[in-house]
Amino acid sequence: MTEHSNWQDIHIAYHVAKLGTLSAAATHLAVHHSTVLRHVDALEKRLNCTLFHRHARGYSVTEAGQLLFKEAQQTQERFDRMLGRLAGQNARLSGTLVITSVSSFSPILMPVIARFIELHPQVQVELVSDSRIFKLEYGEAHVSVRPGAQPKDADYVVQLLQKNQSTLYASQAYVDKYGSLTSLQNIAGHHFIGNIHALNNIPMMRWLNGHVDASQIHFRGSDFSAMMDAGIHGLGIVGLGCNIASTKPGLLAQLTPPPEWDNDLWLVTHRDIHRSPKVQAFTQLLKSMMGDAR
Secondary structure (H helix, E strand, O other), rough: OHHHHHHHHHHHHHHHHHHHHHHHHHHHHHOHHHHHHHHHHHHHHHHHOOOEEEEEEEEEEEEHHHHHHHHHHEEEEEEEEHHHHHHHHHOOOOOEEEEEEOOOHEEEEEEHHHHHHHHHEEEEEEEEEEEOOOOHHHHHOOOOEEOOOOOOOOOEEEEEEEEEEEEEEOHHHHHHHOOOOOOOOOOOOOOOOOOOOOOOOHHHHHHHHHHHHHHHEEEOOOOHHHHHHHHOOOOOEEEEEHHHOOOOOOOOOOOOOOHOOOOOEEEEEOOOOOOOOOHHHHHHHHHHHHHOOO
């Protein structure tokens, strides 16, 4: 017999003691009359004692039953108080909110997070920056902001946050030394910045991997934050989302963003917590400050 079954037996028998009949307990618990009887019989058999006097008018509690159900009542009351406190915490928007995204998105998410904390100071916000896709169904995060292909998990609530443009950037020091890039067809003599991973799911990285000779890539970073810093320090031309590059002074756009490099940004939550006040408050603020979904 499992612990779950033990507690279920006690819970059902407690309601029989409280309401006086099997039928009243069955109605309250929304189960069949025979289900209530089965659990009461199972509990008495396991405890090897009689919990109820059975008579024509219903069930009355024995002395042994009074001992058990006094404890059950106290447990139920403690449980109800705990649920009330939890509900109150949700209403006040307290506790922790975990957001996950790629590291390069920190500059564009931070103004939203700062405003959210200003509005809801009782919430502790955690931003987990990682290229790994976090499992929202396992509670690894509450909100995910993801670039790339639209997530397809049936249990996720997926909303288009932005349609991002991307282009190539370089520092003024690089332009002074090597000149500006004039077109995607005129890349001879230029240095580029790549990633240690192929990232062919990102259109501009797919172009870089397919059109730029390895000898022209003078630096590779493990993420876009490192690549962006390398670009700022003049190590080469770097492909970046325009929204991210705009947060960093010292990067000059080399070309008009090619339409084929557009990359969607998705707001993702799990359906089980999507409607919770804390998640709703943050996602609505995020959409109001960042969403353009044009």
